[in-house]
Structures are given as structure tokens and as C-alpha cells.
Amino acid sequence: MTTPTAETTTARFGQLEHRGILLGLGAAQLAVxxxxxxxxxAGVYSAGMGGLVAGAAVxxxxxxxxxxxxRGRPVVEWVxxxxxxxxxxxxxxxxxxxxxxxxxCDLLIPGVPGSLRVTETPNLAAALIHDRRAGTLTAIASVRGGGFVLDDAAAQEHKVAAWGRVLASLCQQPTVVRVQLVLRTVPDGAADARRWWRQSAQSDASWAASLLADLIDEAYYTARRQxxxxxxxxxxxxxxxRRLAAPGSARLEQELVALTDALRGAELTVDHWVSRDRLxxxxxxxxxxxxGARAGDPGEVAASRLLGPMGVQEHWSYLRTDSAVHATYWVTQWPRSEVHPSFLQPLLLASTGFRTVTLIAEPLATAKALREIRRAxxxxxxxxxxxxxxxxxxxxxxxxxxxxxxxxxxxxxAGHGDLRFTGLITVTAVTLEELDGACAATESAAAQSMCEIRRLxxxxxxxxLAATLPLARGVL
Structure with a gap:
């Protein structure tokens, strides 16, 4: 007698749509x-074939x-x-x-016009970033999961179904504008080990102490945190x-509590809602x-100034910031065939380099989604x-x-919701040479994940800004 085994649901994605007015051509292409x-x-009517040849330069x-x-984009869109x-x-x-x-209470970010007002909920102590231009309030939750790849098929099926319920619940909440999932690998700096060494180590010149100090110094550059x-x-x-009224604050906290419960049902633990002090x-x-790694403890960032000062220098294909260079990719095509839910493993579990993988989901109202589908x-x-x-x-x-x-x-x-997904990947390195190698590794990992990516x-x-900051600001 055999025991039935659970089969994990596969994921299926639609193709990137290339809509056009006539024969797949857009308005700008048709105008040109x-x-x-x-x-x-006009050249033919004015001078016959000679006029046609003369006007060929135009x-x-x-x-x-x-x-x-x-590179997959019409020439008229490059102009x-x-x-x-x-x-x-x-x-x-x-x-x-x-x-x-x-x-x-003010947050200045390069690339964001003006400042973002930061308030805090009274009970959860969650920081709310108010974007007055977009009319949104954003809260950030630090989460962790119990793993997925090593689970058996039944556990994987349960987690996939639970995550699907989380996404479905977003479509039923009219106040939700956008949800962003950010998975990033950053230098850790071995903060705990360095802190213990400073506090507990004895000042001696023994070879053991010297060797341990060298190991801790090396860990400063190699330790990583996800x-x-x-x-x-x-x-x-x-x-x-400037401040939330009591009814508005209570309603927003209810939304955050509901999201916490939904994530808990998907076996994701919300460690904390990011407060203003840790923003x-x-x-x-x-x-x-x-x-950030050199500072030791991330909480050492002064709360009185939130984020600044800092600077960015944008280049055609990369961005230089205070201590690193970055290159951001857009996932132009998800896997065309049915894949296992863990298909992003090569991108998420990179052993080298620093990488940020972002998934942005925008719920669409059913009426709006049906109009878009029927128009298409x-x-x-x-x-x-x-x-x-x-x-x-x-x-x-x-x-x-x-x-x-x-x-x-x-x-x-049938009653399901519709979400518009966008995937972004940011590669981070210290030098341009390291960035080139990390980008090549990322492109290879994307190919293993059966995803097509394009460097913006x-x-x-x-x-x-959209890929690395967990501010749910949306796509380009």
C-alpha cells in the first residue's frame, strides 16, 4: 500500500504584452x-522617381x-x-x-521631489511615510520565513496556497494601493563579533589574539546578512x-494588523513594524x-536625522552612491512555461555579491481589469x-x-482578483570592475530561473529608488 504524495502547484505567467493600434505598431510608430x-x-508626385530618391534621406x-x-524597444521610444x-x-x-x-519627521531621498513626512501609529509604533504627491501612507514590516526549498511537497503546497490567499486579500481592500516585497543581501560587517572583541578581548600580543583579530577583520568584508x-x-x-486623526489612525492600524495576520497564515513572521527610530x-x-556595516549595529543610525546626508551620481547604465555602485535590471519576461514555485532560487540564494530582488504588486479593481482585458x-x-x-x-x-x-x-x-506584478533586481558592488562581474553572475542566475531581464x-x-527602498513607490 502506497502513501499518496502531495503535488505542489506550479506557477504560470503570461507573456509581456506588446499592444499596438495597427499591426502591433504604437501611436508614435504610426505617426513617424x-x-x-x-x-x-510628395517626392513621387513632384519629381517622379528622382524625387523619391532625393527624399530618401528623409x-x-x-x-x-x-x-x-x-534591445526590445522601438527606436521612436529611445528618442x-x-x-x-x-x-x-x-x-x-x-x-x-x-x-x-x-x-x-522629514525624510529627504535623492530623486524624490520635496520631503516625505514621517508619522507614527500610536499602538504599533509603525512609521508611516506620507507621500503628499501620491496621496499614500507607507508602512514597512521586517519579516522572516521558515524556509521553503527543503520543505516536503505538502508543506510547500500549504505555503503556496497561503501566499495566494495573502495576494487575494489585497484585491479585496480598496485602501491598498501597492505592496512591495524586498529581499536584499547586504554587508553585515560581523557586528556582533567585533562588538564582543572590543568589549571582552584582552590587550595582548599573543599569536592567538593576533590570528583572531585578523579573522574578525576579514569577516568585516565577507560577512553578509539577508x-x-x-x-x-x-x-x-x-x-x-500633519498628523493622523484618531479614526484614520485606527483604520490604518487595522489594515496593518490584518496584513500581519495574513502573513502569519503564510508562515511568515513579522519581526516588527519599522519604527521611526529605525527607519x-x-x-x-x-x-x-x-x-552601514561599518557602523556595527544598524540601530546606531541617529533617529534625529533619519536618512541624510548622502549623495548619488547617476550614469547611463549604473548609479554611484556613498560607498557602492549599483545597476538595476527589469524582469521583462517571467518563465513562459509552468515552473516550480521555487524557480527564483538561483537569484535569491546567491553565494557571492550583493543583490536586491524586488517584487511590486498593484491590485487592480475588477471593473478596471475587465475593461483593460476587453480593450486588449x-x-x-x-x-x-x-x-x-x-x-x-x-x-x-x-x-x-x-x-x-x-x-x-x-x-x-469567477471572483478572483487581478494584480499587476513588476520585478526589479539591483546588483551592488564596491567598484565598477566588481559590478561588471556581479552583473554577469546575475544575468546567468536569471537565465537559470528562466527569467529574461534587461538592464535599464x-x-x-x-x-x-523603486527597487532598493521598501517604500512601495511603484514602477518607473
């Missing part, structure tokens, strides 16, 4: 092609720009990106420095300015990882009719996109 056609036709580059793609980058360079906006702020945070952005109560120690490693289905139907008219064959990727839309619509009608260029400042 229209101009190229007008120039070519209409041919426009035609290429309207149809060609570079505003490059222009914006050079404009920012000319205006010296790629280098930003923040100063220390005297009040403990942190996990869940940040939730909630809609700010109407009329909230600087939580955010600082994103800009100064080596300095209409666009696909129009493209199919146009392809049939010109004699083009529908490719398999288009069929897969239509099938994904039908599946999503069925799930929404001209947007490293915004990308670093």
Missing part, C-alpha cells in the same frame, strides 16, 4: 511612418525609426529617453546631494496633513551598504482582421497572448 509616407509620396530614416527596435537623459545631464540633475534635516521587508502603501485618509537604519543600506481583446481582433486583409499569418505569440487574456477574464468572472539605461536613478 505616416510622415515618412507623406514625404515619399523618409528612409523615418521608416526605419518607425519599424525597427533596439525621448535619450533626449531626457542628455537634458538632465546638461542641467546637472544627474548628481543629487541631500543634507541632514533637523526635524525627525533582510526581507514587506512594504504596504495605503491611501491617505481625506484631510490628512534610517532600514533605508540607509540602499545607498551606503559598507557604511478588441485590439487583437482588429489586428487579426488587418493581418487577414494583407495576407499576414498570425504567429504563435499572439495566440498565446489572446489565450492569456481569456484565462484572466475567466478568473475575474538612462533611468538608473528612478530604478534604484
Amino acid at each position: 511612418l505616416t510622415i515618412a509616407t507623406v514625404v515619399a509620396v 523618409w528612409l530614416p523615418l521608416a526605419i525609426a518607425g519599424t525597427a527596435s533596439v 525621448p529617453l535619450v533626449a531626457h537623459w542628455h537634458t538632465r545631464r546638461l542641467l546637472a540633475q544627474t548628481t543629487q546631494v541631500t543634507r541632514a534635516v533637523a526635524p525627525a 533582510d526581507a521587508f514587506v512594504a504596504i502603501a495605503l491611501r491617505a485618509p481625506r484631510g490628512h496633513r 534610517g537604519a532600514t533605508l540607509r543600506p540602499a545607498y551606503d551598504p559598507v557604511g 481583446k478588441v485590439e487583437h481582433a482588429a489586428d487579426a482582421a488587418q493581418r487577414a486583409r494583407v495576407g499576414r499569418i498570425e504567429d504563435e505569440s499572439t495566440r498565446a497572448q489572446v489565450a492569456d487574456l481569456a484565462r484572466r477574464e475567466q478568473e475575474l468572472i 539605461v538612462g533611468q538608473q536613478g528612478l530604478a534604484h
Whole structure:
């Protein structure tokens, strides 16, 4: 007699949608092609074939720009990106420095216009970062799990189902704007060992003491710590300015308690909600990882100044901060086939380098999600009719996109929620040479995870802000 074994649910992802107005071409591409056609036709009508050849210097580059793609992006979309980058360079906006702020209620972050107001809930003592421009209040939870890869199939199935319930509950809460999961590896500096050595070691010149001191010094550079945070952005109560009223504070705390209970059901332990006193120690490693390790205890960051002063220098393909350089990647395509829920293991469990993996989930209202799906289905139907008219064959990727839309619509009608996911990966190193090696290792790990990633260029400042800070600020 055999014992039945539990089968772990596999994960399935849809393809990255490339929507267009006509034959997969966007509005900008169609506008450029229209101009190229007008120039070519005008040349033919004015001077025949000679006019067409003479005008080729104009209409041919426009035609290429309207149809060609570079690194998965149409050429016409590169033009505003490059222009914006050079404009920012000319205006010296790629280098930003923040100063220390005297009040403990203001948070200055390079790349974020203005300051973010920081308040605190009365009971949980959770720091609430108020983004007045976005109208959101963000709280950060430090979490830890009991492992997944070494669990048996039944335990893995339970955790996957529980995490699915956590995501489903987000879609049922209208106050939830965005949820961000941040998994980062940072230098630890062997703070506990160095602290014990300073307090307990005797000052002697023995070879054993010298050897132990050398080992502790080496651990300063090699020790690593893995942190996990869940940040939730909630809609700010109407009329909230400098402080929360009692009803608004109670409602926000109920949301945080509900998230704590949901995470506990998924066997994730919330160690604590990050308080205002520890907010600087939580955010600082994103800009100064080596300095945070040198400080010994992360809690030593002064609460009176939260995060500053610090500076960033943005380059085309990387970002330089106080003590490190960073490069951020965007996950352009999740695995196309069904995969085990632990498919991200090569990216998350890297033995070398410092890496931050971020998953951003934005709940979509059911009505809005259905409108987007039906609009996309209409666009696909129009493209199919146009392809049939010109004699083009529908490719398999288009069929897969239509099938994904039908599946999503069925799930929404059945009562499930819809979430928009974005994956970002930030690689951190001390020097550019080390960064190149770490980026190569990250690209290899992404390939092992069956994910396609793209290094963002001209947007490293915004990308670093969205990927490394657990502030649930959303995508680019």
C-alpha cells in the first residue's frame, strides 16, 4: 500500500504584452511612418522617381525609426529617453546631494521631489511615510520565513496556497494601493563579533589574539546578512496633513494588523513594524551598504536625522552612491512555461555579491481589469482582421497572448482578483570592475530561473529608488 504524495502547484505567467493600434505598431510608430509616407509620396508626385530618391534621406530614416527596435524597444521610444537623459545631464540633475534635516519627521531621498513626512501609529509604533504627491501612507514590516526549498511537497503546497490567499486579500481592500516585497543581501560587517572583541578581548600580543583579530577583520568584508521587508502603501485618509486623526489612525492600524495576520497564515513572521527610530537604519543600506556595516549595529543610525546626508551620481547604465555602485535590471519576461514555485532560487540564494530582488504588486479593481482585458481583446481582433486583409499569418505569440487574456477574464468572472506584478533586481558592488562581474553572475542566475531581464539605461536613478527602498513607490 502506497502513501499518496502531495503535488505542489506550479506557477504560470503570461507573456509581456506588446499592444499596438495597427499591426502591433504604437501611436508614435504610426505617426513617424505616416510622415515618412507623406514625404515619399510628395517626392513621387513632384519629381517622379528622382524625387523619391532625393527624399530618401528623409523618409528612409523615418521608416526605419518607425519599424525597427533596439534591445526590445522601438527606436521612436529611445528618442525621448535619450533626449531626457542628455537634458538632465546638461542641467546637472544627474548628481543629487541631500543634507541632514533637523526635524525627525522629514525624510529627504535623492530623486524624490520635496520631503516625505514621517508619522507614527500610536499602538504599533509603525512609521508611516506620507507621500503628499501620491496621496499614500507607507508602512514597512521586517519579516522572516521558515524556509521553503527543503520543505516536503505538502508543506510547500500549504505555503503556496497561503501566499495566494495573502495576494487575494489585497484585491479585496480598496485602501491598498501597492505592496512591495524586498529581499536584499547586504554587508553585515560581523557586528556582533567585533562588538564582543572590543568589549571582552584582552590587550595582548599573543599569536592567538593576533590570528583572531585578523579573522574578525576579514569577516568585516565577507560577512553578509539577508533582510526581507514587506512594504504596504495605503491611501491617505481625506484631510490628512500633519498628523493622523484618531479614526484614520485606527483604520490604518487595522489594515496593518490584518496584513500581519495574513502573513502569519503564510508562515511568515513579522519581526516588527519599522519604527521611526529605525527607519534610517532600514533605508540607509540602499545607498551606503559598507557604511552601514561599518557602523556595527544598524540601530546606531541617529533617529534625529533619519536618512541624510548622502549623495548619488547617476550614469547611463549604473548609479554611484556613498560607498557602492549599483545597476538595476527589469524582469521583462517571467518563465513562459509552468515552473516550480521555487524557480527564483538561483537569484535569491546567491553565494557571492550583493543583490536586491524586488517584487511590486498593484491590485487592480475588477471593473478596471475587465475593461483593460476587453480593450486588449478588441485590439487583437482588429489586428487579426488587418493581418487577414494583407495576407499576414498570425504567429504563435499572439495566440498565446489572446489565450492569456481569456484565462484572466475567466478568473475575474469567477471572483478572483487581478494584480499587476513588476520585478526589479539591483546588483551592488564596491567598484565598477566588481559590478561588471556581479552583473554577469546575475544575468546567468536569471537565465537559470528562466527569467529574461534587461538592464535599464538612462533611468538608473528612478530604478534604484523603486527597487532598493521598501517604500512601495511603484514602477518607473
